[in-house]
Amino acid sequence: MSKAILFDFKVDKENNKITVDRTFNAPIDLVWAAWTEADILDEWWAPKPWKARTKSMDFKEGGSWLYAMVGPNDETHWARVDYIQIKPEAFFTANDSFCDADGQLNTTMPQNKWHNTFTDQGESSLVNVQITFESLEDLEKIIAMGFKEGFTAGLENLDQYIAAQFYLRKDKKPNNNARVSTYLNFAGNTEEAMLFYKSVFKTEFVRGIQRFSEAPSDPNQPPIDEKLKNMVLHAELPLFGGHVLMATDAPKEMGFTVELGNNMHINLEPESRAEADRIFNALSEGGKISMPMADMFWGAYFGSFTDKFGINWMVNYQKV
Incomplete structure (x- = not known):
């Protein structure tokens, strides 16, 4: 059962500071990754219907993240985050600034410093965000621009991302026997494709076709858009040879x-787990690791990568 989500947003005008405490129903490694990996940040950082689009990211002390907030009519606002200090899965500090597409700072806009602290709470994680401004005027300008509303919506996107990943990847194997499967992503026509494959191989779906509407609702998370509810959450179709x-x-x-x-x-x-590590380490050598092997909140020991030949792999061990 999901824990109640804490969200505490405070504005301290005496010290030109915003403080946010926010919990997430996921372990610390996944929450840390969501705040520090560009491909995941792009999926939740911007409030809908806006989207975040990373141009470059080098998450290290002295590195930076250059990204754009892109609106529904392709209006674009650029920002740059310069990382100062990092302690993995514990905290990072960074300067946040408006800029142009080349990363040149816009000094006419407010700049601020972020200190994000991550606390492991077992099945959940707490993120404490402290944002300090150079002046009260800068703080009030950011608030007037809708920072609280936009940041709140972005954090709700992250909740939805976490929930989707849980249901998309949760393993439902009846035993621990090794197996190999193929996992496909479609932009909205999964049902059409899987029904076609079903007609070719003349087999039946395992537990039918599961849809996003079947995912248990959580009052602490935004509801799934109506147009997404009938989309396919997960489908399994045996082919042959196991x-x-x-x-x-x-x-x-x-x-x-x-x-x-x-x-x-x-x-x-x-x-x-030992075999999962062996396979992951051997196959990923010379490739690009997108997610190192780690215990995941859906109960699996999971990692993913693209090998040196450009083939995508997932390694997923889950004790039944």
């Missing part, structure tokens, strides 16, 4: 961008 084809819709409304190259993964399910 191989299973899995698929999901990855809609743009939830921040996903399905394109050639990221729409298919080979999903490996070893019999043990």
Whole structure:
């Protein structure tokens, strides 16, 4: 059961500071990744219907994140985050500024310093955000621009992302026997594709086709858009030889961008953690790791990467 979400937003005008305390129903490693990895930030940072679009990111002390907030009519506002100090899964500090597309600072706009602290609470995580401004005028200007409303909406996007990942990837194997499956992402036509494959292989779906509307509701999270409810959350279709084809819709409304190259993964399910580590380390050598092996909030020991030949893999061990 999801825990109640804490959200405490305070404005301290005497010290030119905004303080936010926010909990997330996920362990610390996933929440840290969501705040420090560009591909995940792009999926939740901007309030809908705006989107965040990263141009470059180098998350290290002295590095920076250059990104744009892009509106529904392609209006674009650029920002730059310069990282000062980082302690993995504990805290990071950074300067936040408006800029142009090349990262040149706009000194006519407010600048501020962020100190984000991450606290492990077991099944949930607490993020404390302290934003300090150079003057009260700068603080009041940011508030007037709708910072509280926009930041609140972005954090709700992150809640939805976390919930979607749980239901999209949660393993429902009846035992720990090793198996290999193929995982497909579609931009909205999963049902059409999977019904076609079903007609070819003449097999039946495991537990039918599950839809986003079937995901248990959480009063602490924004409701799923009506137009997304009938989309496919998860479908499993046995082919032959023990191989299973899995698929999901990855809609743009939830921040996903399905394109050639990221729409298919080979999903490996070893019999043990040790074997999961061995396979992950061997296959990812020389490739690009998108998520290191780690215990995930849906109960799996999971990692993903693209190998040196450009093939996408997921390694997923879950003790039944």
